[in-house]
Amino acid sequence: ATADQAATSANDYTTTTGTLIFSPGDQLQTIVIPITDTDLVEWDETFLVNLSGLQTNGRNVEIGDAQAVITIHDDDQAAISINDISISEDVGTAMVTVTLDLPVSQTISVNYALNDLTALSSSDYTDTSGTLTFLPGDQTKTISISITDTDIFENDEIFQVQLSQLQANGLNVVLEDDLGEVTIVDEASGSAEIQLRVVDTPTITELSGESDTLPTHLNNVSEWDTYWVEFWIDTSIPVNQGVFSAGLDFHYDTAFTSATEIEYGAGFDTNQSGTVDDQAGTVTDLYAETSSDHLGESRFLLFARLKFEPLATDQVVVDMDGKSIGPYQLGFEIDSQQVSLSGDVPVYTSVSNFSQTHIWANPFDFNDDDKIDYRDLILLAGDYNDTPSESDSQNAWISDLNQDNKVNYRDLILLVGNYGKNKADNRTITYPANYPEVWNQHLLVNTLTEAKPDPETVTQSAAENTLTSIVEQIQPELDPVQQNSLAQVSIQVVDLQGDALGHVISNTIYIDSNAAGYGWFIDTTPFDHAEFVYSSDLTLIALEDGPAANQVDLWTVIMHELGHILGVDHAVEGVMQNTLDPGIRKLPGFLETLNESSLQSEDEIDDFFSAMTEDIDLIVL
Known part of the structure; x- marks a missing residue:
């Protein structure tokens, strides 16, 4: 037994x-x-x-x-192990589990302590130590560690929990894994914006490279100008944590302008890099770091600036046939942007919307030889006392340097004031007060669709007939001064450059012969709109497969240029938009608030364009 x-x-x-x-x-x-x-x-x-x-x-x-x-x-042999965990910084407490893989019959114990790695007990967690006791049958124990939640954006940080001094009471128990890692994850996210500003002289900042305000952005530059493109950092980071580094790539149209120099903001004084390739029109790997704390916490921070100068290879032509000196887009584009905060912590970095800067030809350099000399003076003298809108001279419009429809002593004085200057010497040109605004009235085609291989052209007589029809229809809506302005209007069909559909100089409307390659819709009954349907109060869409489909509407373009003659600027909606899609007719309507403010400040409210609405006789279907 x-x-x-x-x-x-x-x-x-x-x-x-x-x-x-x-x-x-x-x-x-x-x-x-x-x-x-x-x-x-x-x-x-x-x-x-x-x-x-x-x-x-x-x-x-x-x-x-x-x-x-x-x-x-x-x-049997029991093994003690400790797990690795990742926790959010704002969780408050990290719970680390120690496991005994088999039950034991006697009480055993093991000690634990914490070790700093990238996380520090002084700032990221509360140091603790102790002994874990496993009673018979126990298989898990938990170590509680207090985590510090700060308002600072950080990379993931790690500390260790170490087991030691196992007391097994004679049992077959081993320490299989005696090191656990706790990863503290900062779930908060920061953001930064790169702000681009084009300036004629470098912006003065504080010694740190900071400024309370951003400089005014230039929307227009001349082909002989030296100017700077500045990159500013605008962050929404917490207090007491500054910018550490910034980087980006930049692109520009090198046919018109050349980047010649990189200059870094005063705060970005270490690990500077960047390569200018003017042949490709790129500045790559533009990068720098700061050695200072707290930069950019509450103010704009200048990262870097690029100097642009006119070189011999850069050319912005005076378009004599199209009677245009611009504008041409400089094609500024930022990508691969990234800002990091103190501790090399990356944040989400975006590029703030910015207005594209346009470059204009120098109107004093009539023959585009990069010099203002006797050749230009001779050309102006040949048109002296001409009225460009009535002149047979191809050059009269450019000789009218202040664009007042007269070539006279004022234009001669302007030319003489710049006589002897040339692009190579980078000398400052004295432009008329209305440059380039008075030249900036181009209506462009929206190029999202493809141009046609055989676009419909417009004849001079068809353009004149459409103009006459529109003027006769709208004159009764105008006051006597405005009626007289339209009575002097003429139209010419020319070959405008690029995407231009039309523009106006003095009282002459210039229309591109084939609508920038998209073809014209010439409406013989321009005020019944039968070929269109309404999309909104001020926008009509051509009927599918109708005669206006995918063609540029000549009626809209002429109405747009008449608006300029009547003193109306470009608008964000309606007929005064500065771009036009094929197959779209834009109607004149109430001026946008911005335009109204501008016109009121000059007492130039246009009764016709501000009064026409959908329900008046002019646009009844």
Whole structure:
């Protein structure tokens, strides 16, 4: 029969009893006792097998040893390990789990302590240490660590939890993984904007490179101008955390202008880089870091500026055929932008919307030889006392330097004031007060669609007939002064450059012959709009497969240029928009608030363009 000792029949083996019979000649019998195999890690344990009730049948047999001790050796080994976790900085407490993979029969313990890595106990978490005690049957314990939540944007940071000094109480327990990592993730996100400004002289900043305001952005420059493109950083970062670095790539149209120099903001004084490739029109890997703290926390911070100068290879032509000196887009574009904060923490970086800067030809350089000399003077003298709108001279319009429809002593004085200057010397040109605004009246086609291989052209007579029809229809809506202005208007069909559909000089409207390659829709009944349907109060869309579909509407272009003659500037809606899509007719309507303010300040409110609405007779379908 079996008998318990440290091992018990309830847990460690199966109670067994019985009788052993030795037949004649037998010397060995076996007692079979089932042993219970568990995952419990425990000491070696014993139980007994006792012999009794010997029946010898009269033979001389005795029990020499009536008791056997059975020792059960535990072959299980428990392992202690600690997990790695990632937590948000704002969670408050990190809970690190220590695991015993098998249960144990006795109490064991292990010590723990924390080690700094990139996370520091002085600023990122609260240092702690102690002892974990596993009672019999326990398999998990938790270490609680207080996490510090700050208002500073940071990279992910790590500290360690280290286990040591295992007290296993004689059991087969090992430290399998004694190092756990806690990663603190800063879930907060910051943002920064790159602001582009074109300036004629470098902006004066504080010694740190900061400024309370941004400089005024130039929308127009002349081909002989030297100017600067500045990149400013505007961030929404928390207090006490400044900008660490900034970088970007920049592109420009090198046919018109040349980048010649990189200058960094005063605060960006280390690890500067950047490569100008004027042949490609790129500035790549423009990058620098600061060695100062707290820059750009609450003010605009100048990152870098590029100097642009007119070189011999740059040319902005005077378009004599199209009677235009511009504008041409400089094609400024920023990409690959990235701002990092203190600690080299990247934030989401965007580029703020900015107005494209246009470049204009120098109107004093009539023959585009990069000099203002006797050749230009001779050309002006040949047109002296001409009225450009009535002159047969191709050059009269450019000789009218102040664009008042007269070539007279005022233009001569302007030319003489710049006589002898040339582009190579980079000398400042004295332009008329209305330059280039008075030249900036081009209506451009929207080039999102493809031009036609064989566009519809307009004849001079068709353009004149459309102009006459429009003027006759709208004159009754105008006051006498405005009526007189329209009575003097003429129109010419020419080959305008680029995407220009039309522009006006003095009282002459110039129309591109083939609508910049998109073809004209010439409406013989321009005020019934039968070829269109309404999209909004001021926009009509050509009927699909109708005669106006995918063609540029001549009616809209002429109406637009008449608006300029009547003193109306470009607007964001209606007929005075500065771009026009093929297949679209724009109607004159109320002037936008911005235009109204501008015109009111000059007492130039245009009664016709501000009064025409959808319900008047002129636009009844």
